[in-house]
Amino acid sequence: MSPRKPLLAALALTLFAGSVQAADDEVVVYSSRIDELIKPVFDAYTAKTGVKIKFITDKEAPLMQRIKAEGQNGVADLLLTVDAGNLWQAEQMGILQPIKSDIIDKNIPPQYRASSHDWTGLSLRARTIIYSTERVKPSELSTYEALADKQWEGRLCLRTAKKVYNQSLTATLIETHGEAETEKLVKGWVSNLSTDVFSDDNAVIQAVAAGQCDVGVVNTYYYGRLHKADPKLPVKIFWPNQGDRGVHVNLSGIGLTKHAPHPEAAKKLVEWMTGEEAQKLFADINQEFPANPKVKPSDEVAAWGSFKADSLPVEVAGKRQAEAIRLMDRAGWN
Ligand code: FE
Numbered sequence: 131m132s133p134r135k136p137l138l139a140a141l142a143l144t145l146f147a148g149s150v151q152a153a154d155d156e157v158v159v160y161s162s163r164i165d166e167l168i169k170p171v172f173d174a175y176t177a178k179t180g181v182k183i184k185f186i187t188d189k190e191a192p193l194m195q196r197i198k199a200e201g202q203n204g205v206a207d208l209l210l211t212v213d214a215g216n217l218w219q220a221e222q223m224g225i226l227q228p229i230k231s232d233i234i235d236k237n238i239p240p241q242y243r244a245s246s247h248d249w250t251g252l253s254l255r256a257r258t259i260i261y262s263t264e265r266v267k268p269s270e271l272s273t274y275e276a277l278a279d280k281q282w283e284g285r286l287c288l289r290t291a292k293k294v295y296n297q298s299l300t301a302t303l304i305e306t307h308g309e310a311e312t313e314k315l316v317k318g319w320v321s322n323l324s325t326d327v328f329s330d331d332n333a334v335i336q337a338v339a340a341g342q343c344d345v346g347v348v349n350t351y352y353y354g355r356l357h358k359a360d361p362k363l364p365v366k367i368f369w370p371n372q373g374d375r376g377v378h379v380n381l382s383g384i385g386l387t388k389h390a391p392h393p394e395a396a397k398k399l400v401e402w403m404t405g406e407e408a409q410k411l412f413a414d415i416n417q418e419f420p421a422n423p424k425v426k427p428s429d430e431v432a433a434w435g436s437f438k439a440d441s442l443p444v445e446v447a448g449k450r451q452a453e454a455i456r457l458m459d460r461a462g463w464n
Contacts, residue, residue, distance in 0.1 A: 154395040156182040160197060161210040162190040163382060168210065171412045175402060181395055190216045197225045197387050204389035207396035210252075212382040215294040215301070217249040218448020226385040229397050237404035237422045241443045242381055249385035252403055253418035255349045256439065257299050257378045259368040260335060265344045271368045274303070274378070277345060278318020286322040287334045287343035291455070291463040295331075295349060298447035299378050300454035305446045306375060309457060316461040327464050332356060338365050349380075354417030354430060369437035376438035380447065381421060 161168055165187055172183040186193075190211040197206055197220075209220055220226050221244060228247035235243075242251035259271060270281070277286055289296060303312045324343040328334050331352035338346050339356075350367065357363050369377050384403065390396050402408055409420040414428040426432065 154392050155180065156184060157207050157392055157395050157399050158205055159183060159185040159208045159210055159384075160193040160206040160387075161185050161187045162193055162212065162216075163187070163210055167416050168412075170415060171403065171408055174408065174411060175399060179398075179402075181399070183399070185210075190220075194220050194223060194225060198223055200389070202389050204387055204391065206387050207390040207392050208384050208400065209249075209387060210382070210384045213294045213298055213380055214251075214383070214444035214447040215298045215451050217244065217383050217385060218445055218451065220385060221246060221248045221448070225388055227388045227390070227393075229386050229400060231397060231401055233401040234404050237401075237409075237424075239421075239423060241441055242383075242421050244385075244445055245443065249383045250400065250404065251381035251383040251421040251444070252409075253382045253413045253416065254379050254421050254439075255351055255381070255418050256369075256437070257295055257347060257349050257380060259370050260338055260346050260348055260353055260365050261368055262338050262341070262344045263364045263366050265341075268366070268368055271345070271370065273371045273374070274299075274347070275315055276370075277347070278315045278322065282322045282345060284322065284324045285344040286319060287324060287337045287346040288319065288327050288463070289331055289334055289348070290327040290329060291458040293330075294451075295380065296347075296463075297451050297454045297458070298380055298444075299347070300458055301447045301450035302378055302440060302442055304450050304453055304457065305442060309453065313457050313461055316458060316463060320462045335363075335365055339363055350419075350431075350434065351417040354434075358417075358430065367434050369435065371440070372438050375442070376440040379419075379439040380444060382416075382418070 176182055197204060197209060211217060226248040230247060234250050238250050261271060331348040334346040334348050335353055335356050337343050353367055371377060384400055386393060386396055404422055406425050409422045409425040413420040417431050419427050419431060
């Protein structure tokens with residue numbers, strides 16, 4: 131054997147390894163979360179691994195349509211969005227594929243992942259009750275259901291039923307109480323509204339602060355942002371249903387696209403995103419709870435107090451979404 135051969139073999143191996151790496155040194159993410167919520171996390175990953183992350187941000191519906199339209203010529207490796215209702219939609223459209231990973235399974239509790247493994251939660255938010263500290267005593271509050279009582283007539287503010295957050299909340303109520311009871315309850319909420327529904331959660335919190343209503347239902351991070359901007363905000367968070375099923379918790383999450391060009395690199399990124407370092411960064415940026423229970427929330431978030439969360443798998447929000455939309459419509463929730 132000439133001494134050259136091992137050298138050539140070594141060179142060929144290096145080139146081969148190089149070409150494999152070249153194909154896998156970037157990941158493309160389609161994200162419905164805005165740049166400032168994701169860029170620090172992706173920058174940290176690039177600094178650690180050298181893997182570049184390209185991301186395109188838009189609303190979830192056009193991103194999902196785009197992934198579908200691109201089909202086998204898919205550009206995106208990952209779809210990052212919020213609410214199990216949206217992730218479930220993507221799953222139904224057939225634009226995702228499962229990631230089988232012991233790391234993800236170990237890091238994220240099963241109720242915050244798709245049973246198909248098509249997506250996993252990354253951060254959690256509670257959709258909970260807020261109240262006016264000037265006009266409501268927390269002892270008057272108990273459950274989501276109780277907001278339908280006569281006591282709250284003309285005192286409740288809600289966001290529009292068109293928002294997936296409320297559809298998901300209603301879907302989990304249907305799962306718990308059945309359709310007839312949930313419809314009665316939602317009608318009770320609608321009849322207690324003090325004013326027309328709002329287009330976003332911030333407006334609900336501001337309406338409670340301004341005295342337009344006394345109680346509302348919002349995602350925790352909206353409260354966190356407004357409270358940070360104005361620590362004297364006369365509004366507080368209440369954790370309902372602590373004596374029964376717990377608070378409705380939803381998530382932001384991520385899924386691997388069906389035709390991902392860099393599936394291995396994408397899987398590694400998702401695994402890292404469920405781990406301690408990324409979980410802390412990702413959750414804290416938006417005042418959310420880490421989906422990995424080993425990671426503690428920020429001091430700001432921890433200050434809201436601990437609570438019992440509903441243990442229903444969040445994919446129920448997707449499975450019953452169509453039912454929830456029809457029910458909300460019948461109940462007159464606009
Ligand atoms: Fe939101």
